[in-house]
Amino acid sequence: MENSSESKNSSGLNIIAIIKQVPDMKTVKFNVEEGKVDRSSAGVEINPFDLNALEAAVQIKETLGGTVTAISMGPPQAESALQEAVVRGADKGILLTDRKFGGADTLATSYTLAKAIEKILGGNYDLIVSGEKTVDGDTGQVGPEVAEHLGIPHVAYVNCVKKCEKEKITVSSEIGNDNYIIEVKLPCLITVTKDANDPRYISFGKKARAKNIEIKKCTIDDITKDDHDKFGIKGSPTWVFKIVVPPEKAGGGKIFTGSSEEVVQKLLNEMEEIL
Amino acid sequence: MSGQGGVIVFAEQESGQIHPVTYELLGKGNEIAKKLSVGLSCVLLGSKIEEEKIKELIFHGADKVFSYDHPQLDEFDPIIYKENIVNLIKDEKPEVVLFGATHLGRSLGPRVAAALSTGLTADCTGLEVDSDKNLIQIRPAFTGNIFAHIKTKTRPQMATVRYKVMEKGKRDPSRKGEIIEKEAVVKNTGLKIIERIKGSEINLAEAEIIVSCGMGIKKQEDIPMIKELADAMDGLLGSSRPLVDKKWTKKEQQVGFSGNTVKPKIYVACGISGSPQHQAGMKDSDTIIAINNDPSAPIFKIADFGIVGDIYEVVPELVKKIKQKKAKSEK
Numbered sequence: 001m002e003n004s005s006e007s008k009n010s011s012g013l014n015i016i017a018i019i020k021q022v023p024d025m026k027t028v029k030f031n032v033e034e035g036k037v038d039r040s041s042a043g044v045e046i047n048p049f050d051l052n053a054l055e056a057a058v059q060i061k062e063t064l065g066g067t068v069t070a071i072s073m074g075p076p077q078a079e080s081a082l083q084e085a086v087v088r089g090a091d092k093g094i095l096l097t098d099r100k101f102g103g104a105d106t107l108a109t110s111y112t113l114a115k116a117i118e119k120i121l122g123g124n125y126d127l128i129v130s131g132e133k134t135v136d137g138d139t140g141q142v143g144p145e146v147a148e149h150l151g152i153p154h155v156a157y158v159n160c161v162k163k164c165e166k167e168k169i170t171v172s173s174e175i176g177n178d179n180y181i182i183e184v185k186l187p188c189l190i191t192v193t194k195d196a197n198d199p200r201y202i203s204f205g206k207k208a209r210a211k212n213i214e215i216k217k218c219t220i221d222d223i224t225k226d227d228h229d230k231f232g233i234k235g236s237p238t239w240v241f242k243i244v245v246p247p248e249k250a251g252g253g254k255i256f257t258g259s260s261e262e263v264v265q266k267l268l269n270e271m272e273e274i275l
Numbered sequence: 276m277s278g279q280g281g282v283i284v285f286a287e288q289e290s291g292q293i294h295p296v297t298y299e300l301l302g303k304g305n306e307i308a309k310k311l312s313v314g315l316s317c318v319l320l321g322s323k324i325e326e327e328k329i330k331e332l333i334f335h336g337a338d339k340v341f342s343y344d345h346p347q348l349d350e351f352d353p354i355i356y357k358e359n360i361v362n363l364i365k366d367e368k369p370e371v372v373l374f375g376a377t378h379l380g381r382s383l384g385p386r387v388a389a390a391l392s393t394g395l396t397a398d399c400t401g402l403e404v405d406s407d408k409n410l411i412q413i414r415p416a417f418t419g420n421i422f423a424h425i426k427t428k429t430r431p432q433m434a435t436v437r438y439k440v441m442e443k444g445k446r447d448p449s450r451k452g453e454i455i456e457k458e459a460v461v462k463n464t465g466l467k468i469i470e471r472i473k474g475s476e477i478n479l480a481e482a483e484i485i486v487s488c489g490m491g492i493k494k495q496e497d498i499p500m501i502k503e504l505a506d507a508m509d510g511l512l513g514s515s516r517p518l519v520d521k522k523w524t525k526k527e528q529q530v531g532f533s534g535n536t537v538k539p540k541i542y543v544a545c546g547i548s549g550s551p552q553h554q555a556g557m558k559d560s561d562t563i564i565a566i567n568n569d570p571s572a573p574i575f576k577i578a579d580f581g582i583v584g585d586i587y588e589v590v591p592e593l594v595k596k597i598k599q600k601k602a603k604s605e606k
Contacts, residue, residue, distance in 0.1 A: 185465030
């Protein structure tokens with residue numbers, strides 16, 4: 001991967017925020033027959049961890065200058081997530097949308113994003129930020145996989161951006177029970193946790209006006225000419241062949257009601273051997 | 276070579292010790308290797324690796340340990356670790372490669388998988404082998420409400436595996452294995468660890484007993500009441516997310532989807548309604564006790580024992596009775 005020396009001579013950093021539109025997990029239903037999320041059952045939002053990624057990117061831009069480009073792969077409706085990203089401080093949004101991207105696992109998704117960053121953005125970036133994981137997929141794999149495809153270092157689980165300079169970034173990252181202060185040369189990729197910052201408040205008025213913001217849409221033809229087999233379901237080595245819904249615990253356990261003395265005594269009688 | 280087509284387990288080190296998830300991977304890896312009629316090996320990267328550590332891996336089931344010893348492997352650098360493991364996988368051509376679904380494993384695994392253009396299934400809680408000798412990877416999805424069964428078309432089949440779900444491999448100190456010292460490839464990747472700050476001693480993931488509080492708590496000053504119950508039970512204090520957001524409790528105390536996943540012997544939920552996000556972090560506990568004044572709270576659906584009552588009355592009573600019982604048994 002080429003280091004973007006051009007951008008460094010000019011002022012500021014070129015920052016990319018990778019975001020995903022996800023269903024609202026508090027209300028969304030799962031269609032067991034079809035084995036997939038019933039998207040019509042709930043509203044959509046920007047993956048909450050990606051809000052922290054956007055916020056980190058915008059804060060760095062506000063300190064050092066430069067641009068933030070939000071990029072997302074998804075159905076055409078995901079345009080609204082990128083419009084919101086612009087309201088939240090990104091300079092522009094790019095939506096990768098094509099039926100051929102559909103059914104992608106983390107390998108195909110990360111490949112698509114990395115190729116788009118190279119082809120559409122000309123590999124012209126200093127820093128890439130994403131959320132530590134998405135609330136729907138819950139893998140946390142796309143960030144590090146994008147870094148690998150691009151051949152740049154990454155730090156995952158960043159809970160604080162300590163300092164960003166033109167040539168390097170200093171972050172703190174959770175590994176196990178410990179915190180590591182890590183310095184990385186740019187260009188690099190970081191994935192951030194909820195602790196990294198507090199995403200800014202956006203008023204309803206601002207959000208409402210967002211739908212007029214223009215978002216660039218790109219298809220597979222903007223990214224590649226020939227290797228279509230690496231995208232979407234074709235480019236995905238993993239496949240879900242079965243969905244199992246665990247039975248609810250049969251009628252729950254024993255429920256005690258009564259005075260505090262009574263219920264505590266009943267509980268302790270049951271727990272005799274354990275407590 | 277018995278390594279060809281075998282199962283490889285990544286031996287993670289944390290603070291200079293073998294992370295216990297490694298022994299769980301060896302336990303499961305052994306089962307898979309037997310079904311595939313192949314060998315089980317371990318890859319260990321570090322600096323000044325003691326032979327004792329390697330032996331422990333063999334005692335727990337590894338037939339072979341590939342050991343990479345170099346000062347630059349002392350701390351985790353994703354690119355350097357990745358390159359050495361990718362080279363090993365290219366030489367050994369394993370069928371299956373397993374990582375712990377720890378911070379480190381979930382940072383390293385994806386890089387290795389992407390470099391090999393193979394699949395990686397995240398955070399598995401079950402691994403099986405089908406009749407065609409393919410690996411079935413089972414993972415909770417959708418905040419743990421369903422289980423996805425996943426297969427991989429490419430090789431190796433790779434997975435990160437959740438800590439504290441699989442049984443540890445049985446330790447047999449008479450077990451013999453082969454130690455293969457490998458030459459590490461290192462380089463400057465632009466990544467430098469400046470400092471390691473030891474985390475708090477609170478380690479919920481390891482706790483056997485956890486007493487957690489939630490929105491039933493009216494003010495921060497009331498948290499010591501719950502802590503007292505945790506102390507009386509010789510357990511640790513946990514928390515649901517809203518109290519962490521209010522900064523009444525600490526992030527490392529948070530149980531749930533965006534906090535700790537715990538699997539204690541006893542989990543006591545005090546004033547916690549039991550949102551799917553909270554349940555995702557604790558529903559695999561051996562015994563769940565819920566105390567809540569709302570009989571319709573979802574937490575009662577997964578509780579083994581439920582008390583419908585006011586935590587402000589029930590918890591102090593419970594503390595009193597447990598203390599009395601303890602005093603008796605000490606006499």
